[in-house]
Amino acid sequence: MLADLEELVVCESFSADHAAVARSAEVVGALGARLLGAVPQTIVIDGVTHLRWTFGTPRVLLLGHHDTVWPVGSLETHPWSVADGIARGPGVLDMKAGLVQMFHALASLPTPDGVCVLINGDEEVGSPTSRALIEESARDCAAAFVLEAAANEEGALKTARKGTSRYEVVVYGKAAHAGLEPEKGVNAAIEAAHQVLAIAGLAASMGITGATGATGSTGTTCSALGAPTITPTLLSAGSTLNTVPALAKVSVDVRVPTLAVQDRIDDLMRGLTARTHGARLKVLGGKQRPPMEPESSAELFSLASQIASELGQEPLRAAAVGGASDGNYAAGAGCPTLDGLGAVGGGAHADTEHVEVAQMTPRTHLLAQLITQTRAMT
Structure with a gap:
């Protein structure tokens, strides 16, 4: 498994470098073909390379990605290494070790029948070209197991995830000379400042109290994932030092615990109004990943806990x-x-970034048993 992990890590696969992702797909595909005895379907969408193996009629989906956040050349400063039980290298944890465990778990079974393996090449940038593949592959399955890294160094499984939305608020003002006639301009930077404050206060305006379950009569109750976060991030305005800014942009990162909250925040973002006379707003973007609510994982986590106990x-x-x-x-x-x-x-x-080598084999055994028991579900 370590030899296979090294092979994946030393083939760099930065999400934005489609050629690197394509090279990585060849290496990942060859590893999967060797261990599973079948070549994958190679799917290229908008230049991004994804891999899929389908064995019989799938009841279980094994889901992973082979792209990383590390630019090509990162091996020079973060070389592959194994020392004192710790493996290091770009993407070793997120998530090339998970791919190795996935292949070895499935290869350890008498047959891969009833399993679909989907490995995409753009997860780190939001899976824009692979979302439809994921949803299509998951729709008819009894279970999906995601080989992302554990939640922490204690090995906790991720039983719930917040959903995401991304927005860009574009502010249109009017340019004017900042020294001669600033009063003839409409300052988009000032309006953007108003919008940053308004956006930062949206969660409070919803009456959200967080994960305790207590809320006012007009508020919104959040799940165990806690309250949503609505965070202005990137901010830009203006063109030159002596010009009233005619254009400004505010990027907004949103994390939500439930679909209902995601929809509510979307309505609020699209309802933003300009505070500066003469300024106009346009809200771009919207909902991206839906939340993975705790109910989705409850039965599978219970089964995984039982299996872990049986495995000692x-x-x-x-x-x-x-x-x-x-x-x-x-x-x-x-x-x-x-x-x-x-x-x-x-x-x-x-x-x-690092992986605890001693945990790779136990996690592989756990996954193998999960596959065995869930693909038999009717």
């Missing part, structure tokens, strides 16, 4: 997380979904 492993822990994954899409398609079944480690997307 430590009791499994569950975690709800704010970050989204392709598990959101699988759950949104109506497929029971359990996430975080991949590697145990830490530092995803950071200089400290």
